[in-house]
Amino acid sequence: MNKQKRTVFYLSDRTGITAETLGHSLLTQFDGIEWETINVPFLDDLEKTKTVLMQINQAAESDGYRPLVFSTLLKPEILEVIKQGNCRVYDFFETFTRPVEEELHRLSARKAGRSHGLQHHPAYFKRIDAINYVLAHDDGINPRNFAEADIILTGVSRCGKTPTCLYLGLQYGIAAANYPLTPDDMTVMQIPKVLENVKSKLFGLTLTPEQLHFIRQERRPNSEYASLAQCQREIQWQESLFRQFNIAYLDTTRISIEEISAIILNRCGLKRQLYG
Amino acid sequence: MNKQKRTVFYLSDRTGITAETLGHSLLTQFDGIEWETINVPFLDDLEKTKTVLMQINQAAESDGYRPLVFSTLLKPEILEVIKQGNCRVYDFFETFTRPVEEELHRLSARKAGRSHGLQHHPAYFKRIDAINYVLAHDDGINPRNFAEADIILTGVSRCGKTPTCLYLGLQYGIAAANYPLTPDDMTVMQIPKVLENVKSKLFGLTLTPEQLHFIRQERRPNSEYASLAQCQREIQWQESLFRQFNIAYLDTTRISIEEISAIILNRCGLKRQLYG
Numbered sequence: 001m002n003k004q005k006r007t008v009f010y011l012s013d014r015t016g017i018t019a020e021t022l023g024h025s026l027l028t029q030f031d032g033i034e035w036e037t038i039n040v041p042f043l044d045d046l047e048k049t050k051t052v053l054m055q056i057n058q059a060a061e062s063d064g065y066r067p068l069v070f071s072t073l074l075k076p077e078i079l080e081v082i083k084q085g086n087c088r089v090y091d092f093f094e095t096f097t098r099p100v101e102e103e104l105h106r107l108s109a110r111k112a113g114r115s116h117g118l119q120h121h122p123a124y125f126k127r128i129d130a131i132n133y134v135l136a137h138d139d140g141i142n143p144r145n146f147a148e149a150d151i152i153l154t155g156v157s158r159c160g161k162t163p164t165c166l167y168l169g170l171q172y173g174i175a176a177a178n179y180p181l182t183p184d185d186m187t188v189m190q191i192p193k194v195l196e197n198v199k200s201k202l203f204g205l206t207l208t209p210e211q212l213h214f215i216r217q218e219r220r221p222n223s224e225y226a227s228l229a230q231c232q233r234e235i236q237w238q239e240s241l242f243r244q245f246n247i248a249y250l251d252t253t254r255i256s257i258e259e260i261s262a263i264i265l266n267r268c269g270l271k272r273q274l275y276g
Numbered sequence: 277m278n279k280q281k282r283t284v285f286y287l288s289d290r291t292g293i294t295a296e297t298l299g300h301s302l303l304t305q306f307d308g309i310e311w312e313t314i315n316v317p318f319l320d321d322l323e324k325t326k327t328v329l330m331q332i333n334q335a336a337e338s339d340g341y342r343p344l345v346f347s348t349l350l351k352p353e354i355l356e357v358i359k360q361g362n363c364r365v366y367d368f369f370e371t372f373t374r375p376v377e378e379e380l381h382r383l384s385a386r387k388a389g390r391s392h393g394l395q396h397h398p399a400y401f402k403r404i405d406a407i408n409y410v411l412a413h414d415d416g417i418n419p420r421n422f423a424e425a426d427i428i429l430t431g432v433s434r435c436g437k438t439p440t441c442l443y444l445g446l447q448y449g450i451a452a453a454n455y456p457l458t459p460d461d462m463t464v465m466q467i468p469k470v471l472e473n474v475k476s477k478l479f480g481l482t483l484t485p486e487q488l489h490f491i492r493q494e495r496r497p498n499s500e501y502a503s504l505a506q507c508q509r510e511i512q513w514q515e516s517l518f519r520q521f522n523i524a525y526l527d528t529t530r531i532s533i534e535e536i537s538a539i540i541l542n543r544c545g546l547k548r549q550l551y552g
Binding site for chain 1: 282293300376382384404414
């Protein structure tokens with residue numbers, strides 16, 4: 001069956017992150033539609049808005065369905081222009097601002113750029129410090145500083161340690177180190193010596209041998225390193241190790257970096273907050 | 277004047293990223309309130325929900341105001357329990373799902389984990405590849421591969437190149453390299469030789485000398501490197517350079533990494549999409 005093809009617009013005064021997050025999480029709940037996505041961030045003047053209006057009407061015509069528009073537009077005059085288009089508009093501020101105003105008994109400021117626009121506060125520097133920490137403690141570098149880590153991810157090569165650490169640092173300001181488990185470690189059922197004093201901070205990442213094989217094939221095709229047999233040996237060994245030493249671990253095979261990060265923070269009881 | 281103190285809960289079946297992004301962008305529109313934030317991701321069973329209900333009621337009592345609850349809860353039975361609390365609930369799915377269903381003439385799947393839960397699709401590997409590219413081309417490493425970059429950020433030490441590149445890679449799958457401008461380069465008004473062939477991919481980051489001074493002081497207090505005079509010289513030189521060679525650049529002094537990234541992508545016409 002051919003999928004229905006429709007267009008979705010994400011419109012915003014600023015980055016568009018909020019509009020896209022909202023729209024995406026709603027649209028993933030609907031199957032059988034192929035979405036063409038058009039992002040228009042920084043939509044703050046009427047000239048530009050008229051161009052977008054034309055795009056919307058063109059999409060309606062060529063799709064045969066009117067586009068969906070998810071927006072976070074603080075200027076009513078811009079929202080009004082968009083509403084003239086052949087589209088269905090879901091404006092996030094329009095929907096929720098009044099109900100929140102009622103509850104708080106005060107008026108919203110209706111100013112753009114507040115959500116993703118702050119820099120000079122401690123949380124910003126915490127994030128930058130965390131990223132620097134992650135970069136300085138990637139792949140087992142500087143293990144003598146591991147005592148300062150909030151968390152230390154461990155696992156075999158290509159199990160996702162580095163992207164997860166970067167995400168934890170960048171989004172949550174978490175000082176995340178990582179330490180690789182290598183075939184050399186596999187001669188004994190023992191955690192590497194350098195990790196013994198920081199065992200309580202360890203968190204293991206694992207995945208299916210098939211997925212690891214697939215990922216390693218991309219990197220070094222047809223090597224011993226990438227062979228399914230080697231992947232099976234490494235995964236079996238590391239999962240036994242995690243269980244024997246009571247190290248919490250997570251199978252990341254079917255989940256995204258965002259989910260892996262949120263699950264780790266949740267399990268380790270680390271305070272998690274996207275916006276400081 | 278003392279700020280009103282209130283509590284906000286972000287509740288979700290999964291990571292809570294959507295609930296927190298949306299709630300945060302609403303609440304930043306209201307001044308004069310100090311928010312205590314409580315995140316509860318992976319709220320998917322009734323036992324846990326009853327504990328959260330107690331927390332909500334306790335917060336209402338100790339604040340003297342009922343808490344706000346922003347949620348993305350797909351299971352109606354969990355949402356119903358929360359609604360029994362002394363709180364005001366804004367559930368994004370409840371609010372928008374019906375209107376979107378009407379427009380699409382189909383029912384939503386109401387399944388958790390769809391928004392941030394996909395891994396095995398091309399966009400996931402694109403992100404991982406982009407992160408690897410960023411790490412392999414940070415701070416001027418491997419400039420011979422710059423032809424493969426989507427973008428190359430440049431600017432003096434501590435102007436924010438690395439965090440921005442990581443964010444571009446991690447969130448948008450953009451292959452972002454960066455190359456530092458150093459005091460050695462300042463003897464001439466010339467872009468470094470290694471960048472000449474990739475000039476069209478360059479994007480400059482700048483900031484006020486005062487802010488640069490502040491950031492460098494954290495790193496090397498009272499050094500020549502961190503002195504206001506040195507920061508002034510470097511910023512003045514680099515901004516002249518950007519103008520003379522027609523390199524687009526951005527003053528990042530008052531904006532966050534999210535905003536810097538969105539602005540860069542917008543100005544460079546790079547396709548930007550949070551979710552692949």
